[in-house]
Amino acid sequence: MTTKVQVSAAAGGKTGSRNSVASGVSPVVALVAGWLVPGAGHLLLGKWVRAALLLVSIVGMFAIGVALQGKVYTPNTGEPLDMLGFAGDLGSGLLYGLARLLGWGQAPVLVAVADYGTKFIVVAGLLNIVAAVDAHSLASGRKQS
Amino acid sequence: MTISHFSAVLLFSLFTSIVFGITQRSEPKKMVRFGALCFALFVGGTIAASWAMWLIKH
Numbered sequence: 001m002t003t004k005v006q007v008s009a010a011a012g013g014k015t016g017s018r019n020s021v022a023s024g025v026s027p028v029v030a031l032v033a034g035w036l037v038p039g040a041g042h043l044l045l046g047k048w049v050r051a052a053l054l055l056v057s058i059v060g061m062f063a064i065g066v067a068l069q070g071k072v073y074t075p076n077t078g079e080p081l082d083m084l085g086f087a088g089d090l091g092s093g094l095l096y097g098l099a100r101l102l103g104w105g106q107a108p109v110l111v112a113v114a115d116y117g118t119k120f121i122v123v124a125g126l127l128n129i130v131a132a133v134d135a136h137s138l139a140s141g142r143k144q145s
Numbered sequence: 146m147t148i149s150h151f152s153a154v155l156l157f158s159l160f161t162s163i164v165f166g167i168t169q170r171s172e173p174k175k176m177v178r179f180g181a182l183c184f185a186l187f188v189g190g191t192i193a194a195s196w197a198m199w200l201i202k203h
Contacts, residue, residue, distance in 0.1 A: 054164060057160040067146035120156075120157065131167070
């Protein structure tokens, strides 16, 4: 006996295979590319307008966060909230690596606006994860267009 | 760089709404409508919460 959900999932799986073959991009590649560079997953799938908007939004948000002197979290501080912040920051992919490499966001947060900057950086990472998962869903056929 | 609190709200709402619109809807027209709804709810919710906090204080 199959439920409606199972039938739907099976149909989605078949569609996903077709979409993946049609686009020629593996869902995992779209996911990883989207995580490393904001919008890259959508660009690989030929959706360049969405890719450009995602790039501008996520990089813009990250850049404003850094410009506001927000904090860039580091691993192994031992504080649970810092670990959550680090997980969020890590979502930015190469942007996070660049920030760590250039020493951005290492100054102590002293003013409210800098705290906003910290939140901008974390949310930019989280939004990038959402965008990368969306690229994966498009490549796998779970999301139709 | 320094920006006002309201500018921070507008920028945060704008960028977040764009990503939500693109990722949570399938058709371009629905993406724009959902993004606009998110933006209005972000900004409106912040203003409402600000007034609520002001009323609690006074």
